[in-house]
Amino acid sequence: MSDAKIKAPRGTYDVLGEQVAARLQLESRSRTILEGAGYERIETPTFEATELFARGVGASTDIVRKEMFTLEDGGGRSLTLRPEGTAPVCRAYVEHGMHKRRQPVKLWYLSSFFRHERAQAGRYRQFWQVGAEALGSEDPAVDAEAIVLLNTLMMEMGVRDATLRLSSLGSVESRAVYRERLQAHLHANEGDLAAEIVARIDLNPLRAFDSDHPGTRAVMETAPRLLDFLSAEDAEHFAQVRELLDVAGVPYVVDSTLVRGLDYYTRTVFEYTSTALGAQSGVGGGGRYDGLVQQFGGPSTPGMGWAAGIERILLSCDPHHTAPADLELFVAVEEHSATLRKTAFALASRARSAGLATQIELAGRSLRGELSHAGALGARYVAIVGEGHTVLKNMQSGGQETLATDTVIHAVLRAHSDL
Ligand code: HAM
Numbered sequence: 235m236s237d238a239k240i241k242a243p244r245g246t247y248d249v250l251g252e253q254v255a256a257r258l259q260l261e262s263r264s265r266t267i268l269e270g271a272g273y274e275r276i277e278t279p280t281f282e283a284t285e286l287f288a289r290g291v292g293a294s295t296d297i298v299r300k301e302m303f304t305l306e307d308g309g310g311r312s313l314t315l316r317p318e319g320t321a322p323v324c325r326a327y328v329e330h331g332m333h334k335r336r337q338p339v340k341l342w343y344l345s346s347f348f349r350h351e352r353a354q355a356g357r358y359r360q361f362w363q364v365g366a367e368a369l370g371s372e373d374p375a376v377d378a379e380a381i382v383l384l385n386t387l388m389m390e391m392g393v394r395d396a397t398l399r400l401s402s403l404g405s406v407e408s409r410a411v412y413r414e415r416l417q418a419h420l421h422a423n424e425g426d427l428a429a430e431i432v433a434r435i436d437l438n439p440l441r442a443f444d445s446d447h448p449g450t451r452a453v454m455e456t457a458p459r460l461l462d463f464l465s466a467e468d469a470e471h472f473a474q475v476r477e478l479l480d481v482a483g484v485p486y487v488v489d490s491t492l493v494r495g496l497d498y499y500t501r502t503v504f505e506y507t508s509t510a511l512g513a514q515s516g517v518g519g520g521g522r523y524d525g526l527v528q529q530f531g532g533p534s535t536p537g538m539g540w541a542a543g544i545e546r547i548l549l550s551c552d553p554h555h556t557a558p559a560d561l562e563l564f565v566a567v568e569e570h571s572a573t574l575r576k577t578a579f580a581l582a583s584r585a586r587s588a589g590l591a592t593q594i595e596l597a598g599r600s601l602r603g604e605l606s607h608a609g610a611l612g613a614r615y616v617a618i619v620g621e622g623h624t625v626l627k628n629m630q631s632g633g634q635e636t637l638a639t640d641t642v643i644h645a646v647l648r649a650h651s652d653l
Contacts, residue, residue: 290324295496317349338371384542394550574620
């Protein structure tokens, strides 16, 4: 058998030490912000029927065309590791008859998602999102509230150089009219466009707005803009969303070239980008999806939500210097005899039961090695267990006293309460 090292798959990573603390902080802030606004936690399965995403996210999207991790179960059913959270939440809304609850139903999640993308900094094949979805109301206040909550999270996490881009896609009908006009514009200028854009004119013309190709960019400058094609009702909805963001003091730029990579959006769309991220500038985004629940066999139900990438939030904010947990007591042994090791082990167990953060020597170090290790861990006290007594050393003052071993915990606790 080969003994070559086995590495984590490309595009995945281990969460270690300090990163755990930063993630926990992000999770707890998300919970406080979202649950405070009436969002309830939901967790859906890691995999779903492939059809859920094919139908919901859209057959022409990159996600469905080439980024899904799809497998077959023993019975020949096609399953897919969830690439996003909105379609599963809508599926759950229908499956659990949530339209019978008070509307809107507000749900949030913090889960891992899977996309077979080209891995690079900030872009992973398994990544995490915090997301929020509000189903059952088309009130523009739902849109504005959701955006305000994401903005609060961004601010509280200290995301740097963030811009909120905002637009409206209008209804499916007005978008269809616009699409034709855009396609005509692209066909008329085919000679100046990148080949990949020409190849996608019929499939997904809006993606041309995302291109970095100079010729394509020039053509897009004069392209018709979707915002000019909105119906009066959709334009009014968008105006109200903007007004509410204004009164909430959330800055944004209206960007009619904003393209989202998922097909289900209607009306409001938005994205937070941060220049601190480099190429992968999207920190979070979302929008309204008024037809999605119905597509899954539910009653006609409007929806609105967003998701933000955990890795990208953490990459784009100043590193949080989370101090390692305080260590109150380190239990060492004068020498490594079986009896002393047992006494030390019992002392450490009792100290933990008494509520003291305690570590014990586990690597057979010499007494000097034990003290320097305890110092490196930042221990406040070191108990050096000897035959019939224990020396308790205060690592800050350097002072020490010799005690009966069973009084050590009491001495540390007393010193603790005097602090
Ligand atoms: P999305 O824009 O595809 O939207 O993803 C949301 C966020 O997830 C992105 O802004 C980014 O921070 C993060 N993200 C996406 N792909 C990756 C990746 N490969 N590696 C690291 N982070 C990534 C959605 O997923 C929609 N479900 C959002 C939504 C909710 N719309 C309405 N409700």
